[in-house]
Amino acid sequence: MSNSNQNNSKGVSVVSEEVCQQIMGRTEAFTAVESVFAAMAKNTAYNFPVIREAIGHADALYGFKSGFDRDGMVLGLKSGGYWPGNIQKDLTNHQSTVILFDPDTGKLKSLVGGNYLTAVRTAASSAVSIAHLARKDAKVLGMVGAGHQSTFQLRAAVEQRNFEKVVCWNFHPEQIPNLAAVAEELGLPFESVTREELGAQADVIITITSAFEALIDADWIKPGTHIACMGTDTKGKQEVDAKLLTKATVFTDELAQSISIGEAQHAVAQGIIKESEITPIGDVINGAKPGRSSDTEITLFDGTGVGLQDLAVASVAAELAEAKGQATYFNL
Structure with a gap:
C-alpha cells in the first residue's frame, strides 16, 4: 500500500x-x-x-x-x-x-x-448485489428483519436505487420502530406488513435474520424481484423457501460457503439445484458472466459473508x- x-x-x-x-x-x-x-x-x-x-x-x-x-x-x-x-x-x-x-x-x-x-461490510455486500442485479426501476424495498444489522442494510440499499417506499416484517414486532425511524430520516414512507404482502409489494427484498426456517415462501415472490439473503451463514440456518432458488437465478459471494453454510445449502442438499447453477457475483462485476437478463427474472444473492x-x-x-x-x- x-x-x-x-x-x-x-x-x-x-x-x-x-x-x-x-x-x-x-x-x-x-x-x-x-x-x-x-x-x-x-x-x-x-x-x-x-x-x-x-x-x-x-x-x-x-x-x-x-x-x-x-x-x-x-x-x-x-x-x-x-x-x-x-x-x-x-x-x-x-x-x-x-x-x-x-x-x-x-x-x-x-x-x-x-x-x-x-456491519458496514455486510450492508455493502447486499448493496453491491442490488447495484448489479436489481431492476433499474425498482421502487419498493422489502426488509425481512429489523435488528441492529437491518439499519445498516437499509441505509446502504437506498443509495443503489430510487426507492419510494420501505415495507418491513420482523419476528419481533417491537423492533420495527427502530427501522421505521431510519426510513423516516431518509425521507421514505414505511409500512409494517405481513410476509405475504411484503412479497407482493417489494421489488428488492433483503433478509437479515438469524432464522433456522424458511420465512419467505417461493410463491410470494413476484417476477422481477431481487432478493439479497444476508442472514444465513451457518449450517442449518435458512431464511427463504428452498424452492425459491429453483425459480431464481442464483448468485453468491463464494460458492464453497454458499452450498455448505449459505442459503443455497438446503436446495443443494435436496438436489433441486446444482452448484454449477450458482454464479459468483464477482463474475458479473468483471463482465465474465451476465447478471439480470430480463425485467421478469427473479435474482437471488446468497450473501454468506467471507473473511x-x-x-x-x-x-x-x-x-x-x-x-x-x-x-x-x-x-x-
Whole structure:
C-alpha cells in the first residue's frame, strides 16, 4: 500500500471502533467489497478455511476468518464471535478484531476494531448485489428483519436505487420502530406488513435474520424481484423457501460457503439445484458472466459473508486512519 513504508516505521497501527465509525463510510465500504468480490472471481484473492467453534463457556461461538488478496496486497484475519449474553452487559453480541499483516514480510501491520466494520461490510455486500442485479426501476424495498444489522442494510440499499417506499416484517414486532425511524430520516414512507404482502409489494427484498426456517415462501415472490439473503451463514440456518432458488437465478459471494453454510445449502442438499447453477457475483462485476437478463427474472444473492470482505474494509480503514493521523501505534 502507498503508505506502508512510512507507517511501518511507526510500528503497528491500532484503529479503534470509534475511529472506524468516524472514517469508514458506505461509499468506501462498497468500493472495497466490490473490488474484493472481483478479485475472488479472478482467483487472485483467496479465503482460507473458516474455523468456528463453541468454546463451552458463556454460550459463545468463536472463530477465525482469514485470507489473502493479491490484487489489494491485503493479508490477515478476523478473530471473534458471538456472545449471546453480551446484551445484558451493554455490549454488542458480535465481537471481533481484524489483524492485518505485511504480505511481503509477515510482520504485524495493524489491529482494527471489527464490530462496526462487520456491519458496514455486510450492508455493502447486499448493496453491491442490488447495484448489479436489481431492476433499474425498482421502487419498493422489502426488509425481512429489523435488528441492529437491518439499519445498516437499509441505509446502504437506498443509495443503489430510487426507492419510494420501505415495507418491513420482523419476528419481533417491537423492533420495527427502530427501522421505521431510519426510513423516516431518509425521507421514505414505511409500512409494517405481513410476509405475504411484503412479497407482493417489494421489488428488492433483503433478509437479515438469524432464522433456522424458511420465512419467505417461493410463491410470494413476484417476477422481477431481487432478493439479497444476508442472514444465513451457518449450517442449518435458512431464511427463504428452498424452492425459491429453483425459480431464481442464483448468485453468491463464494460458492464453497454458499452450498455448505449459505442459503443455497438446503436446495443443494435436496438436489433441486446444482452448484454449477450458482454464479459468483464477482463474475458479473468483471463482465465474465451476465447478471439480470430480463425485467421478469427473479435474482437471488446468497450473501454468506467471507473473511476477505472484513480484510478489505479493515485495510481501507487502517489506511484512512493512518493518513488522517487518527491511528495510534505500538512496537512489539
